[in-house]
Amino acid sequence: MRIAIFASGGGSNAEAIIRAANEGRLSLEVGLVVSNNADAGVLQRAKALEVNYITIDQRNFDSEESYISSLFSELDENGIDFIALAGYLKLVQPKLINKYKNKITNIHPALLPSFGGKGFYGKKVHEAVLEAGCKVSGVTIHLVSEAYDRGPIISQLTVPVLEDDSPESLAARVLKVEHQIYPEALQLFAEGRVKVTDNIAKIIDKV
Numbered sequence: 364m365r366i367a368i369f370a371s372g373g374g375s376n377a378e379a380i381i382r383a384a385n386e387g388r389l390s391l392e393v394g395l396v397v398s399n400n401a402d403a404g405v406l407q408r409a410k411a412l413e414v415n416y417i418t419i420d421q422r423n424f425d426s427e428e429s430y431i432s433s434l435f436s437e438l439d440e441n442g443i444d445f446i447a448l449a450g451y452l453k454l455v456q457p458k459l460i461n462k463y464k465n466k467i468t469n470i471h472p473a474l475l476p477s478f479g480g481k482g483f484y485g486k487k488v489h490e491a492v493l494e495a496g497c498k499v500s501g502v503t504i505h506l507v508s509e510a511y512d513r514g515p516i517i518s519q520l521t522v523p524v525l526e527d528d529s530p531e532s533l534a535a536r537v538l539k540v541e542h543q544i545y546p547e548a549l550q551l552f553a554e555g556r557v558k559v560t561d562n563i564a565k566i567i568d569k570v
């Protein structure tokens with residue numbers, strides 16, 4: 364499996380995945396890092412880790428078609444057959460979702476289907492978890508479908524919410540778990556162990 368990681372920000376999840384792959388802990392290669400933001404920290408990390416990277420910003424294209432066709436050419440030229448979104452703050456076009464059907468994952472810093480959907484990103488997620496008085500939060504890896512944050516769930520891990528947590532302290536605890544769970548989830552796909560039926564993903568035993 365040869366994956367592209369799409370990220371818009373700092374890229375700590377991208378780095379965790381690239382390191383796990385480079386250290387031989389995953390049966391996949393990271394062939395490309397794609398950002399929609401030329402200033403994103405993830406591009407520096409990709410450079411340092413010697414992974415191909417590109418910025419592709421829809422605002423620099425005349426039409427959605429020319430943007431999509433340029434994105435598809437990059438993915439094809441780099442032999443990409445799977446996409447991992449990691450802090451990618453741009454909506455994924457239906458055309459991309461169709462081309463990579465059940466082959467695009469996302470990471471969400473809470474336990475979906477709670478605290479997901481429109482407006483739940485970054486610090487806002489952790490603020491909402493604290494406001495609701497939850498005693499646990501966590502991380503969800505899910506497949507990307509056209510319904511935002513509602514694609515089949517692949518894996519989840521919980522973290523405790525502590526009495527004196529701030530959104531920042533909770534985010535930091537969650538992020539640590541993100542770095543563990545995302546490489547593990549991608550390995551499930553690399554091993555062909557994810558089967559999706561009627562919006563439910565099942566993990567089958569290793570053969």
Ligand code: GRF
Nearest residue numbers: 372373374375376450470472
């Ligand atoms: C993570 O918290 C991820 O769950 C969310 O965006 C953040 C990205 O962090 N979708 P990083 O850029 O990987 O450090």
